[in-house]
Amino acid sequence: DSGVTQTPKHLITATGQRVTLRCSPRSGDLSVYWYQQSLDQGLQFLIQYYNGEERAKGNILERFSAQQFPDLHSELNLSSLELGDSALYFCASSSTLTDTQYFGPGTRLTVL
Amino acid sequence: AQKVTQAQTEISVVEKEDVTLDCVYETRDTTYYLFWYKQPPSGELVFLIRRNSFDEQNEISGRYSWNFQKSTSSFNFTITASQVVDSAVYFCALLGAGSYQLTFGKGTKLSVIP
Numbered sequence: 001d002s003g004v005t006q007t008p009k010h011l012i013t014a015t016g017q018r019v020t021l022r023c024s025p026r027s028g029d030l031s032v033y034w035y036q037q038s039l040d041q042g043l044q045f046l047i048q049y050y051n052g053e054e055r056a057k058g059n060i061l062e063r064f065s066a067q068q069f070p071d072l073h074s075e076l077n078l079s080s081l082e083l084g085d086s087a088l089y090f091c092a093s094s095s096t097l098t099d100t101q102y103f104g105p106g107t108r109l110t111v112l
Numbered sequence: 113a114q115k116v117t118q119a120q121t122e123i124s125v126v127e128k129e130d131v132t133l134d135c136v137y138e139t140r141d142t143t144y145y146l147f148w149y150k151q152p153p154s155g156e157l158v159f160l161i162r163r164n165s166f167d168e169q170n171e172i173s174g175r176y177s178w179n180f181q182k183s184t185s186s187f188n189f190t191i192t193a194s195q196v197v198d199s200a201v202y203f204c205a206l207l208g209a210g211s212y213q214l215t216f217g218k219g220t221k222l223s224v225i226p
Contacts, residue, residue, distance in 0.1 A: 002159070033212070043203065045213035056212040090157060099145050099207055101214060103157035 003027065004104035006091050012110045018079040021107045025072055025093030031055070032074040033094070033101055034066055038087040049074055081111045114139045116206050118217035125194050126225050133189045133220045135204030141165075143209035146180065146187045151219070152200040160202075163187065194224045 003026035013019055025032050034046040045058035049068035060066075063081075068074040078085060088108050092101035115138040125131045137146065148160040161171065163180050171178045175192045191198055201221045205214040 002156075031212075033214075035214075042218050043205075043214075043216040045215075048212045058213050088155065092157075098162070100147070100159060100162045102159055103149070105154075105156045108155070 002102040002104065004091060004093050004102055006089075006104035006107050008107060009105065010108050010110075012112065013081060014112055015081055015083060017081050017111075018077065019081065019109065021076040021078070021089055021091075021109075023074045023076070023091030023093075023104060025074070025091075026095075026102055029093035029095050029102075030072065031094045031096075032068055032072070033092040034060075034074070034076050035090040035092065035103075036087045037090060037106070038084075043090075046076070078109070083111050085109065086111045114141075114144075114206050114208055114211075114215045116204050116215055116217035118202075118204055118220050120220045121218070122221045122223070124223045124225060127196060128193050130190060130192050131194055131222065131224075133191075133202050133204075133222065135187045135189065135217060137185050137187065137204070137206045139206060139208055141208040141211075145207040145209075147205040147207065147214065148178065148187075148189050149203045149205060150200045151203065157203070160189075191222075194222075196224050196226055198222060199224045 005024045030051045033048045046060040048056040066076045088106045092103045117136045144165045146163045150158045177190045179188045201219045203219045204217045
């Protein structure tokens, strides 16, 4: 158990809908990262937050947004969903002392 | 640009055999970090090891060992006396100094047959 929690574990929705994925980092970790894992693209970095502030952005679509709250949990919002958004979404966290990112169990999103 | 190549897409071995998973990376950074993660069938990503670019010492942890060779830009992972529980997809990843995003390889699916 990495100490990173993600909810929900599975999410099934329809095209055009909006969903919110939630992540709680390991105790004491200030950085939260979001990654998408799909069959064709592999594991891709989406975005990083550090202590509530956006720090880095990767291949994140404009339809996707994220935020990190004062209690350090983070949410990834996906809107106007398309079939191609079906993927496993991971959250990871790291401390300021190490660059090691510890991953949560992931949320499997299925868009029908 | 950074790149990680895991040329072996799938490997099958019989239990108790040794197996080496290859990882070759590309980066222009002089300081960087290399990682291996394991993704079992249940789907989570499990951290295995972190190595920084200044530490070329090989590491052994139980049945796992890692060989880092800067001269060939490789960071290979060997499992000795493989077990069925080792069956998983293994990812090699690179983090450049000052970067926040891991660059992953495509992964190698290891199947250990009883």
